[in-house]
Amino acid sequence: MDATVVGAGLPHLPAVLSASKSYSERLFSYHRIDRLDREAADLALIAPAEREEVKYSDEALDALYLAADGYPYFVQAYGKATWDVAATSPISVEDVRVGAPTAEEELAVGFFGSRYERATPAEREYMRAMADLSGDDGPVATASIAKLLERKPASLSPARDGLIKKGLIYSAERGSIGFTVPHFGRYLRAQHD
Known part of the structure; x- marks a missing residue:
């Protein structure tokens, strides 16, 4: 019987595992999951919007990528805030500008703030x-x-x-x-x- 175990950890995980087991590099396959590239970030916004027959302007996608910097949770936060304020299709850069403070407030409280408070x-x-x-x-x-x-x-x-x-x-x-x-x-x- 074969078994596959999938785990996730912070960037220093390979060093921690290596310190605990000298041959850990042979036991595990490490794959770094980082920020989304531009194409993947755009797809994360465009695909669900197309199901609702909504489009984004190129300028809006530029602004969203700049704000989110490819970080998946940020793409989601800025995308949701923009979606919530957009009244028409295509979603515009103005919609991004209006929605951005809502996303930033959500990130400040729920994402960054909760981490800061633990310290x-x-x-x-x-x-x-x-x-x-x-x-x-x-x-x-x-x-x-x-x-x-x-x-x-x-x-x-x-x-x-x-x-x-x-x-x-x-x-x-x-x-x-x-x-x-x-x-x-x-x-x-x-x-x-």
């Missing part, structure tokens, strides 16, 4: 420092975070480790750290100055 005050301080240093939300050197917070790197280990265990950040590579969800740094810069 302790020390962890929040750590994430805000990460956000300040990660202009494009890319990985940040842990030494830079310590320098910005004017602390010794070792004193920040409990906050960093707590955030990793909560799945809010991951170790991109030795000496650097990144947010597990896109635009989290941007959210922190906008909401928690």
